[in-house]
Amino acid sequence: MDSKAVRQKFLNFFINKEHQIVDSAPLVNKNDPTLMFTNAGMNQFKDFFLGNEKSKYPRIADTQKCLRVSGKHNDLEEVGLDTYHHTMFEMLGNWSFGDYFKKEAIEWAWELLTEEYKLPKDRLYVTVFEGDKDDNLGLDQEAYDYWKAIIPEDRILYGSKKDNFWEMGDQGPCGPCSEIHIDLRSEDEIKAKPGKELVNNDHPQVVEIWNLVFMEFNRKASGELVSLPAKHVDTGMGFERLCMAIQNKKSNYDTDVFVPLINYLADKAGVKYGSNEQIDIALRVISDHVRAITFAVADGQLPSNTGAGYVIRRILRRAVRYGFTFLNFKDPIIFELVDILDQQMGDVFNEVRAQKDFIKKVIEQEEASFLKTLDNGLKRIESIKSSISDKVIDGKTAFELYDTFGFPLDLTSLIARENGLSVDEKGFQEEMAKQKERSKADAVKETGDWTVLDKVEKVEFLGYDSLATQAKVIQYRTVKQKGNEVYQLVLDKTPFYAESGGQVGDNGYLESENERLKVLDTKKENDLIIHIVEKLPTQVDAEYTAIVNKSKRVDTMSNHTATHLLHHALREVLGTHVEQKGSLVNEKELRFDFSHFQKMSEEEITKVEQMVNQMIRENLALEEARNTPISEAKEMGAMALFGEKYGDFVRVIKFGESVELCGGTHVKATGNIGFFKIISESSIAAGVRRIEAITGKRAEDYVTEQVELINEVKNILKAPKDVKASIKQLVEEKSQLEKEIQKLHASKAGDLKKELLSSKKEENGLVKIISKVDLPSSDALKQISFELKNELSNLFLVLAANIDGKPQISVVIGDELIKDKNLNAGTIVRELAQEIKGGGGGQPFYATAGGKDLSGLDRVVEKALKMV
Template sequence: MNSNEIRQKFLDFFKSKEHLIVPSAPMVVKGDPTLMFTNAGMNQFKEIFLGHKPAKASRISDSQKCLRVSGKHNDLDEVGHDTYHHTMFEMLGNWSFGDYFKKEAIAFAWELLVDVYGIDKSRLYFSVFEGDKSDKLELDKEAYDYWKAYVPESQILMGSKKDNFWEMGDQGPCGPCSEIHIDIRSEEDRKKVPGIDLVNKDHPQVIEIWNLVFIEFNRKANGSLEPLPNKHIDTGMGFERLCMVLQGKQSNYETDVFQPMIQQIAKMAQLSYGENEEKDIAMRVISDHIRAIAFSIADGQLPSNNKAGYVIRRILRRAVRYGYTFLGFDKAFMFELVETLVKQMGDTYPELVKQQKLITNVIKQEEESFLRTLSTGLNLLNRIISRLQEKGYKTVNGKEAFELYDTFGFPFDLTDLILREKGMSVSKREFDEEMAKQKARSRSDAAQESSDWVILIDDNKEEFIGYTHLQTDVKITRYRKQTIKGKDQYQLVFNLTPFYAESGGQVGDTGYITDGKEKISILDTKKENSLIVHFCKQLPKNLDAEFTAVVDKERRQAITNNHTATHLMHKALREVLGMHV
């Protein structure tokens, strides 16, 4: 089966099990302060799990494009060096929202893998949650017994909280999970060491392919667990890994997901893939990174020096550096790979076709800009080298390497490589210390802590009436305390609101609420998922009172005028410069 057939067979299977097939959500996340990129299939259903909005259907399935390059889920350093990590990847998934649970999820997984895809069941291993004393949770015997109906106990293993208990974050929905691993080693190797002994041991041929998450608890701010009123299923299977298994390969990069791109890179570099490990790594890195960059741009995220834009710029520069150092590309080349990517994935993801010209132009401009930076960085590094050689020194201060990185975007690994070629070195410890200082400053600037929502009125729908009313009577339905940089503030949610929440390029409203006895200033209004959240420095003394909510009318009018003018300017710029503006 080719990769397109493998993906379609997954979706067809779950459609036959009465699942609604939905399109992939954008890889670039907007409107969620906790995420820059979609890093798992469940992200687009987060509000459903949190109880903020109803599901379109009780059973859903899709193939979701994901990106993992920062934070907890960061696979960047492994990309290209091992056989199965990527920045951008597809996650095949099926979900149940209060419908089926463990028995059916396990039965579906078994039927698809063994009966539909024809995977040898003796090569599969299944982990279940062993329990955790700190959370007062027992062994997930229910999942254990369901797996035992399909395989001998020698293929089932216990997993710790680290590996077999999934959590959305420090707070929120969570639950035990059951991982499905596969052993693709040769028969000879399997006889030497049992596959079960290599599960979760970072063996490149004994890998996890599917995770079934049984969401049945809510983690509160104090760390305790409470049962959810409805139980959910959230599963995720790595598409590229599945293709490796079904196509009988030993690496994701050997499948038809990556080979067309790798062969195109090899052709452009006038090389043959498979003859030199350093050059092969470079080709794998580039074949991976071009996907992440192109899909991000197609979803509206251009490279920049801030947040998500900087992540994309870093990935692009990393790929350019590999091409420059190992493949001899001293001129822009990655933009020429966009056509190959569109031919390969454009039918499944039409946004690539629609945005092909923009993707090509942006990548070319970024490449040319960084190649100039790369040249500047090399000149600066050569001056540092000459200065040290004159003094008889062989080690470059890590602080200087960090300045090259921070000011000129000059990667540490390129600095290290060039110095080693000249019999010199750079202090990684000092570089890491400077990086740690910068990260500490960033963490300090961004540090915040939120308590649980306190529900006063069970009302999941908050109506916005601010287009026609700037004043109305409201009730507080929920509130919580938030601490930012050591200072407390409060967030209020009303049953209806005239306050416009920051979105669409327009800042949030300010104003006040009053119950006739006290007046509470509303300092800002923002959206958090589907909630409209109002910020204030103090809570009203009587939270159950009825309040009059009043928007600052003059400020709203000034903002509206400026916002309208911005839209007119935006339209004019698009007509002159193009739709990417």
């Protein structure tokens, strides 16, 4: 059973138990200040347990995305080193809010595991809470008694408060729990040492798969336990471990949840999983971590330097480091795995599919950034290793690795351990505290003093009107950053636009009679426009011609003006609640973040796109008002943008009805943009959407590619005029053929049913039908079995079926035979399954089995006849 089927079977099971299936809560916890990430399925239901809010549904089931890398539940350091810890994982769960309690939770768990998933009963153990004196709690006798009714007592184990009393934190809902563990070891290992001795002892093949929590208490801040207003059930089953058990694997990473990721990485690295322990760990780390990163970004948490964003960045950098060191990945690679995750999980968690391209870009950017510093940082550690005598990396050096090379403390500690070293963590924290006290102006390390050649009242920016001007260097300094030296120049006047307001800085050249200096970027610091160059001028007092890269500027201006038009169109189409929350404008694309609380429909996106292109075709002229009093600008209807600080005088940019305060550069008329095309719309945070778009030649190329694709489809379909009609026809034909096949199957099953009825024999008080049959599907086998059961009393039915080349057995026992002759379909089918090298089970009246040996079906019939 593949992982998709495992997940769906769980949900279907609880649908049949009258549960409402709900969506997973976001991985990033936005509503609970005590919790950075969702670390358990019950997080989103906390208020239901406390009685603060009433659930719309008394019974709920879902699969919940969880992340355990911070706080009490922190598995990060174990991830990859063993075979069953993860950062992000799925938690399958069912809940009762004041409805059913221990009896149903226990019985249904056992039914699902043993009858639906067919897990062997003799490999399962359960635990119950043994009590705790400090909390004045005794043995959970109720749970023990329910378990005793369905499992041998020697498989019921007592668990301590640590293992069998679940609490989400120091405060909040809690209660005793029963865990279900499975022993996945070989028969010889089991004979050598009973599994009960390994339960809750971190054995990789004796693992907990399901925890049934009985929420009946609330832990107060004082530590006191008080009863909740109602008793609830909260269960959590680790999806990855369940797949390991069902797929009969020895590691979570050997299941189809991880194998596609590991195989992709191994192929890219030219290695084989299972050949080297360090390589295996690296493959596991990356395949695990990319899931956590992908889902965090999809739920609106971008990597950053603080809070939850820092945790995500730390996870990503840990993955990059393992790939760099053990798999020789020198270029971004992890982002490519998002495509596999989309294939695996996009149907269930569509936020990944909807934002796949954006997620890939975020991860790729983070990878590229960290890879630049990783090589130098690792060399630095090698240097440190050779220079210390006490095998301890001092706190200052560890902080240098963090501040200069971007190594978080846990990463430095990990590398240190691998090199036989340790880290002075206290000293690191002291250095960190010192840094927080410094002003942001001192954030860049080893910044040289300004050398002032001349003073001007204010640097004159000429870039609105010109892309070149004569200029002089008035001051300069050296900056050492990330191991490199760059130089910063300030000119008395400049056409270079400094990065601000979402628009990137210009690049270009400074030319004199004797040299040409490349301007890498342009930044702003207070009122200074700083030109970043690779080297200092040989004659700093010479006169230079400052020349902006025209191509980059023109494309950037087109994209910036397009963001203004886009903003206006969004407010027209979606409503005036739309406000700009961020933007990035460069020569390649524009990215616009805005407030909106749901995904835009295709119709809305199309309407916005059409409106922007209409304004472009109208060739609206730029109306620019510089040095306008801010009060007058507001009277003009100009929109102030996302957190910008405005002085008494501002610059107003107007294109038709679009009026905004803006300091960026723009085209003279909208017609210069040429064409506008939205290429993505996605969520980046709660209530914030992002549109990415292209203009001009890039947009034209994009549309050309799409047209070429359609033409290719036309050629394949041989439909030069109406590709839509051809595709519709294909779909209809496929649907019709499927219906015909279903009719044929139904007809065949009907004929078979008649044959079976005619072959029935009555003897010894029972109606006997034992036959070898061919059927198209397991569902058909089940249907015909039940139809015969409903028509015949005292039925003893054994069907040995060939289903698409695979052997299956169906056994039906009439109710009276179960009662009078003590017959059991489950027992019988297990005995018969030996003939097809398989196994199965079920209920006394109906059971099924599958196997590997198709040739054994004849033997199944012979054995069934002898049984009768």
